[in-house]
Amino acid sequence: MSSDTAALEAEVNRLRLEVQTLRATTASEPIAIGSYLLERLKQLNVKQLFGVPGDFNLGLLDLVEAHPEINWVGNCNELNASYAADGYARVNETRIGAVLTTFGVGELSAMNGIAGAFSEMVPVLHIVGVPSTAQQQAKMLLHHTLGNGRYDAYIKAAENVTIAQGIILDAESAAATIDHILTECMKKARPAYLTLPTNLIYTKIPSDRLKIPLSHTQAPNDPEVEKEVLNEIVQRVDRASANDSVVILVDVCAIRHDARAEVNELVKKTGFPVYAAPMGKTVVPEDCKGYGGIYVGSISDPVVKAKVESAELILSIGCVKSDYNTGNFTYSIPAARTVEFHSDHTKIQHAVFPNIGMKALLPRLTPLLDPYSASARKITIPPPYTAVVPDDATNTITQAWLWPRISQFLRPKDVIVAETGTSNFGLMDVPFPAHSSFVSQLLWGSIGWATGCTLGVAFAARERNLGRTILFTGDGSIQLTVQELSTMVRHALTPIIFVLNNSGYEIERCIRGAEAQYNDIMDWEWTALLRTLGDRDGTKSVSYRVETKAELSKLLDDETFASAGKIQLVEIVMEMHDAPRALKVQTAMGNEENVYGY
């Protein structure tokens, strides 16, 4: 379906919903408000509901437990649950996840995870079970309150980290509120907040609205403005193409705003060389023709840096110019040579065209640029982006050796999750196979996120028949959220979990306190974790500890390990003070700016 048709259908559905809201109908089968919410989630392909039970959400949980298509995950804590919902949303085809917590205590525990979804543009619905409307109105001194009668305190807090808040207080507006919140959540690719009081969960409302699907398609681009934009872009491509000097730079918003297919079509048809920002890794398959590698400002491979920065025209798609995604703001691609495509605007040099979104624009641009494909293919790209495993003759597993070696282990369709530490910066530098996905949190960068996230990723990957879910994290990071390994065992998920044991917070050591005790942590019995936290008879998991290159290589080459069909944890013993190249450069630059005024 073309973007235009989708936009029109969306408009029709929006209007139908409005009509429904205005025209009270009693003809349809009534449905409980709680069930209405679950049906909407089901329609959006949300098959897993993450969260923790609490007295104000148990009524809804009865409906979840009875639901044939939505599974209650039951996390160990709420922060982990919010991370898992975030991970699920990132890999779920419909790009949405949901988490259920209880009033006050539960919802506040999830706040960091929800804020991370906001920052990283991941649509997560945060449902909170709250006291009955009568209790709220009476401002009763219930447990889980602040003791000051302020029933709006948590909503006010949530306003800072969610794009929309739906406060259900009566049956009449409940369905419209739910629909609005879900639409905002998906359209803006940000988390939304929804409270459901105990006394309304089972209140019956008409179910008619459920027949009209929710739509989050952006409003169509204005044809006249779009025409001007297309014309401007084609002119620039025409000029730069004459000098074999056009490149495409892709970033994460292409995924977040559902334009991945459109971007790949552009890349394929035009044949212009394509580079990715770190957060945009795997937006285009890294084995595709014309792929040149990762561009991250002055941290880039020098050849990549020269190719991108010398281009006369850079088509920059969905970019997020954060510190870690731009080599600490060292992009050297002036606006004068850049066209930026975003979800809700386009920028040509310094001219901003509001409301010209890339999802609709790119399919119109691609055929116009198609004629340049012959010359495009003459543009040279850096040498093939391959993983070269250095041969340094020592047995120690170094960062320089590890990541290329891991690259060889990856398979098509694998989903690779990286903690924002040595893992993320190490994986940035090595190629991934076709149709693999890279899941990282480089903007929000919350330590411990990757472990919780992996739970959600593993669910979504299983539902979509993707490849293996593989987590790379550190000994410091996994400590924050370790209990979620238990939930993975519980649901027979089969991720491979690599724990880089370098005796502490290595990314912090790069920033400050290389020898400080505050960057040290307790050394755990890593290979005992899965058995202690749920696999009591040892049949559901396998754990390994590797100390040398030879041991790790042997393991990676072992087909039984590579496709075990059960959860596995590998402790990789590494040395303190060893960090990937990109991390060292990034933190050295950051430290200069983050001055401590002595």
Place this chain on the structure above:
Amino acid sequence: MSSDTAALEAEVNRLRLEVQTLRATTASEPIAIGSYLLERLKQLNVKQLFGVPGDFNLGLLDLVEAHPEINWVGNCNELNASYAADGYARVNETRIGAVLTTFGVGELSAMNGIAGAFSEMVPVLHIVGVPSTAQQQAKMLLHHTLGNGRYDAYIKAAENVTIAQGIILDAESAAATIDHILTECMKKARPAYLTLPTNLIYTKIPSDRLKIPLSHTQAPNDPEVEKEVLNEIVQRVDRASANDSVVILVDVCAIRHDARAEVNELVKKTGFPVYAAPMGKTVVPEDCKGYGGIYVGSISDPVVKAKVESAELILSIGCVKSDYNTGNFTYSIPAARTVEFHSDHTKIQHAVFPNIGMKALLPRLTPLLDPYSASARKITIPPPYTAVVPDDATNTITQAWLWPRISQFLRPKDVIVAETGTSNFGLMDVPFPAHSSFVSQLLWGSIGWATGCTLGVAFAARERNLGRTILFTGDGSIQLTVQELSTMVRHALTPIIFVLNNSGYEIERCIRGAEAQYNDIMDWEWTALLRTLGDRDGTKSVSYRVETKAELSKLLDDETFASAGKIQLVEIVMEMHDAPRALKVQTAMGNEENVYGY
């Protein structure tokens, strides 16, 4: 020192600080802002700083690591750290704790713990390391930001759960801000929030102010109003005393607002029978003459209930009338027969006297009521509050058997921490020995809190040479915060941790879903936890699993166990669907109100 003198000294100090602020002085030795903060904490007897390192707080951590009297704890995650700071504050003699997190990711993770401290009136200083003032002003797209340039979002969120926010943005006002925040935190017995940007941590400021101690004494009561209040109270006591019908009811605010000694003096001198609300357990020693037990509305022991509710006059001190603390609002002590003493007001029948605080009032009241002590001692109290261990001949460890048996195990000066589940409601019903302390969170009731809290309690108890720190929690609850066991091992703390293994969230089963799967959890290898999470060679801890009454009794009677001097974990195997009496009654009443609208 009398309360009046203290108030006057406080006023003098306040004025001196104001003079300092107005009169720039350069005579003193300059001090780094970060060090100034640490010195203030040191003066308040804060010897442990809880938290997690993050790039924006590492500069302060260097100062902490170099500080001779403040120890960096280094928690496994921020929520646990905030719980630990809360626990430390509850037992620390100066009643304050502190936690350090990093911008965005760290501080939001701690929010539930901070909100709990607000609700329960525990002064915790939340220090957040934030980006430099230049980065803040430029609204740079740094990691840990929401990506929208809003550098005030986390402050806005914190406003809802802290009593005061100190946002340090320049050197000139830094000291005054720190002093103000700490004073508010202690005076109002609520958490406060303080941001410290990287570029100001080492900026030097005058140190003169440090010579003036911070004071949080309440303003003195107005003598004329106080005189009226005293007169009114004495008249009422005189009348009720004639009928041997005065009782004292103590609650937790007596501890929170530093009036424990004054309350105990009143109880001792007057000899009136004294009862405690659940949150007020151990405010007066439970072995003291005249102590009658716990009053919790209709959940009370019937004899206690009759004694309290039939009294002609109830002197209610520091009460918190929350659902779980009042038997679901079933207090049957009408205002007409009650005098309420609070930190900032007094209420006689329905007359409110603002700004007449109990800390100053009680020492004046006690001598006036002393003459009634002879008749007071004639008032009968319920039979001695002793633990009767039922002899039901089965081997199964039941809730009815467990708590009286545990009561016998407790020793003077022990500090007992209870999770808000079966543990809290079970312990409510049994007596505690002299000078023991009960640490619970019945108002906020956040699942998992007790484990993190125990870390802080154990530190404070060790510093004060108190008895053993003993935690009672459930298998469901400990899963939320389990990694903090590692920190206890790390710092050679020696709590005894009882994990009641009843296969899930028992308190939730009492509320709803007795047979629902959502109340089930994974069964862990509980006795392997301490070794997996840090005691790798098995020398620093001991773990036990007991399945029968005989096994548990034997263990409790074992002196090696009772005073092991190392951390111990005891898994107590219990049956699903067994709950303490008080919890069953409480939840049955709550369920009636918390109606689900079918």
